[in-house]
Amino acid sequence: MFINFFYLLRNYGVPVSINEWMTLTEALCRGLAFSSLYGFYTLARSVLVKSETHFDRYDLAFQHYFYGIETPQELTERVMKWLEHALPPLRISPEERKQFQEWDLDELRRQLEERLKEQKGEHHGGGNWIGTGGTSRFGHSGYNPAGVRIGGESVNKSAVKVAAERKYRGFRADETIGIRQFEVALRKLRQLSSKEEGPKEELDLDETIRETGDKGGLLHLVWSRGRKNTVKVLLIMDSGGSMTPYMRICSQLFTAMNRASHFKDLRFFYFHNCIYDNIYLDPTCRLSNSIKTKSFLQLFDPEYKVIFVGDASMAPSEMLMVNGAIDWDVMNEEPGIIWMQRLAEHFDHSIWLNPIPAYYWDRTIGYYTIAMMRKIFPMYELTLEGLEQGIKKLKVNK
């Protein structure tokens, strides 16, 4: 069955909007794909993809869709098909559909056909695809003015082969992460106090000057309410032995959190596999440096947003049994699962970040307890994308 490139991109995880798709069609109809499939490849990318972290997905989708297509004619046929089939209406939201209707499809189709007619008379050696032959508006020679050739033989370059090189793989947000990218993601975790609450305590200089000016120089002070981030965060990390392979990524998250200066309050706590009567203040998890989980719940009101980090992988008894805790000196009168549920109920917003890739959650050795933990907390991968999704979850009201 014919699948539109648009949907293929979305299926591959490139967040293309109808708006951008329309822009691409407009560009095609105006002959901006230059003279080759490679021209189309770069045009579509610059219009549809707005982050280098999505370039790799674009490459994958492009390969999938255009595999085997080498000549401008074959591409043209594809594009005509898009216009014939437009977009299956079922799969777009009503809001998007509205924009789509405002778009004069017939007019675009007519323009494109005209381009094609013009093109028929041309020889196809250089492949003047939907270009205005001879008047090509864009330099595609690949030469820079200093005389050095940059970019190579693009006219003959197979766009599919370029896509197959997947040279943007390293930019994928789900594969590469760094402290800074975590920081960027964490900045989204903010909720500003509204202008309507709190005392007016900031001098609004602009308004003061303006008012004073309007009153002919009679000093008139204007006060306003500042807007501040109201988000308070608790980061609670598993520091047990099974977390060792993920130390690097956990410490990146930790550093990023620590650097984030925009939270109203931020506290760190630790546990080993599961939380019981005590919660630890440092990663060594010694009872001598811990507080009672009960008092922890009194200390931090439900508004605190809680992020658990851990592999949630342990022996089932550690969650389900009295005295099931892994550490020999810890006695628990209630099973860990009760404590975890208590925590989940107390706080309005909590998420779990798991450094094990989601693909393995139901097949790793710890699958049983991972499944139990997922019933209690929404779980995300500890990757940039997972963190972003988790942050969204922390911001919506239950």
Next chain:
Amino acid sequence: MPKVYTSFSGTDDYIASEDLQNSVNIAVALGRPLLIKGEPGTGKTMLARSIAKGLNKKILIWNIKSTTKAKDGLYIYDTVQRLYDSQFGDHDVSDIRHYIKLGKLGEAFASTEQVVLLIDEIDKADIEFPNDLLWELDIMSFDIPETGETITAKHRPIVVITSNAEKELPDAFLRRCIFHYIEFPDEKMMSAIVNVHYPDLEKQLLNEALKAFYWVRSISGLQKKPSTSELLDWVQALTVGGISPNKISKELPFLGVLLKKDRDFNAVLQRLHSQGAQKKTPAPGFLRNW
């Protein structure tokens, strides 16, 4: 006779890859802002200057700071001056128009010819800043309530926006832009760039410098990888210092020009001296103890 369109293909002082040329020309043709992202030093700011030069247009530069507000780009009402004048001056303070000063976007709209407008480092501003600009960039017009005037673009400016990706930009804003990511240049491209700046550079020196430069960049964990600007400075230092090319990789002379952070400087020197004597770290035992 086919009509000749103006199109951008780099300038004698700026090397633009073919992909970049295409992106510029697409943005110009569609009248959309061109959003340029890339590591610092990849020539984002310079691109806008080059576009202006290549297309023979004037450039207006709006440098964004953390405190910049979208409204600053439209116009500024200089109430302080008006207040001052009302007390001490002999100016006519009743005419507000004397105290309205157009911002860069305002200037670009008011210009009698098409200009290139560079909005440099948009990610420095508040997260909402780009969204606040959307409306004016879309309809190319804005009102000045103080005077009742409306400023409408006579010619849609060519808008180039740069970002170092310090903050994520809002989706609504991104959807309207043409996006281009300037990749860090490969050796071939880089040698062309250096050539543009130092046409008379000795070939062997350039090759050796590039080799060392990419080796330094390949070291993981640097706080700040050296970029094009640092390479250009370094090449100059090497030339002025009369360094013989075969010493460059071995000794990394004037390393401080490439690396500004002490920690990086030391890390690279250490690597340089321990080369050859590298030990492989054993893979961690994967014994699963929960």
